[in-house]
Amino acid sequence: MSKLVYIETFGCQMNAVDSARMLSLLESADYRPAPSLGDADLVLLNTCSIREKADQKIRSALGELRRWKSARAGRLVAVGGCLAQQEGARLAGRAPHVDLVFGTHSIARLPDLIRNAEKGSSRIDIGLSGDTSHWETLPYLPDGSVTAMVTIMQGCDNYCAYCIVPHVRGNEISRSSREILDEIRGLADRGVTEVILLGQNVNSYGRKEGEISFPGLVRKIAAVPGISRIRFITSHPRDLDPETIGLFGEIETLCPHVHLPLQSGSDRILSLMGRGYARSEYLSKVKSLRRARPGIAFSSDFIVGFPGEKEEDFEQTLAVMEEVRYDSAFSFRFSPRPGTRAASMPDAVPSAEAGRRLRRLQSLQDGHTRERLDACIGKEFEVLVEGRSARDEAQHFGRTPCYKAVNFTAEETGTGPFRRVRIRAAGSHSLSGVEGDHRD
Ligand code: SAH
Ligand code: SF4
């Protein structure tokens, strides 16, 4: 009889898709997905270490697993992902109930590692070996899925001063375009119609490997029958080139939304961060994107309180926000990460001051988010239906081409994954509406 595995995923979409791949891989070690933690024989934490808060959350989740493990003999605890990569042996030393610590490059070996852990041997595997053979395994995808994430690269070569990712994910490695296209054709055969291409810096796809360029890849994906929505994340503003910007005018199935993390609106701070672009270059790319696809939506990430950030630097971030008026944004207080350049930079911003800036930024963004959502009221959108609404089973949940979340009521007569939805109201982060050409 097969055993049950429960995976708890922290962090970004890279981790989400890695977890889905782990589920597929573990089938070969005779594990099926567990409906809940209580049923599981093996629990696997796929961790993140992007900010200290993520660290703390995981450490407390790990603490709670001590009781879970002792409740039944033979239960196993495995920890993988970025925090596992960062902490390695230290993590295993501090938490004796952890049976296996495996790094971000050990995914392909997971079935063997778990078999060894079942026998009580070898607890740690965290070499950054450059092994990408896990890409040959398709991520687990629930039946009926219409959207899927597709890894196109891993790691990052940018070493932004604040960021742990290159340290824990290793250098950038792109996947072969043949393998990516095969995976996407297979997904389309299973009914998937939207693909989200994943990488820390998708615009530099294939450069090191001499592969086709990122725009070349997107064009090939657009030609796959059945794929009617393409998205990608994340674009580094420095590497977003004119050809990629042009794709938004050229390929209709490329969705009108770009996640373009600004981080800071001050050139001085951008340079300390090592981001490789100036505010004016960023803004001119925003303009070109708007020219290529009028109405395109923008989202961003911001860090406030980076070492040396003065009030006037922060004001410049707010000024760029006023100019772009992002549809949505993630914003964070700077968090020093071990081994990064910024962790030892002088002129730390006092935490209370960073908190105040963060609140100001978030309240400005809340207003812009609201304004962008309100502008959708009364309009009709093609919504890709992903399932039932989390807050009301009677409603459906989906996303507009601009990636806005929509909860809506529908006549059950509609078929196919897309519905025309008229927006009736806007909340603080999502829209609600009704299917069809209903008018008030
Ligand atoms: N590859 C993406 C982002 C990956 S991390 C990019 O280049 O933009 C996601 C976001 O976390 C970053 O955009 C940044 O805003 C935030 N972040 C990363 N390291 C951080 C740190 N040390 N402190 C606070 N926020 C951080
Ligand atoms: Fe981190 Fe910068 Fe790479 Fe993004 S581009 S993952 S922020 S180092």
Ligand code: F3S
């Ligand atoms: Fe992602 Fe967190 Fe790792 S954001 S790449 S899971 S550090």
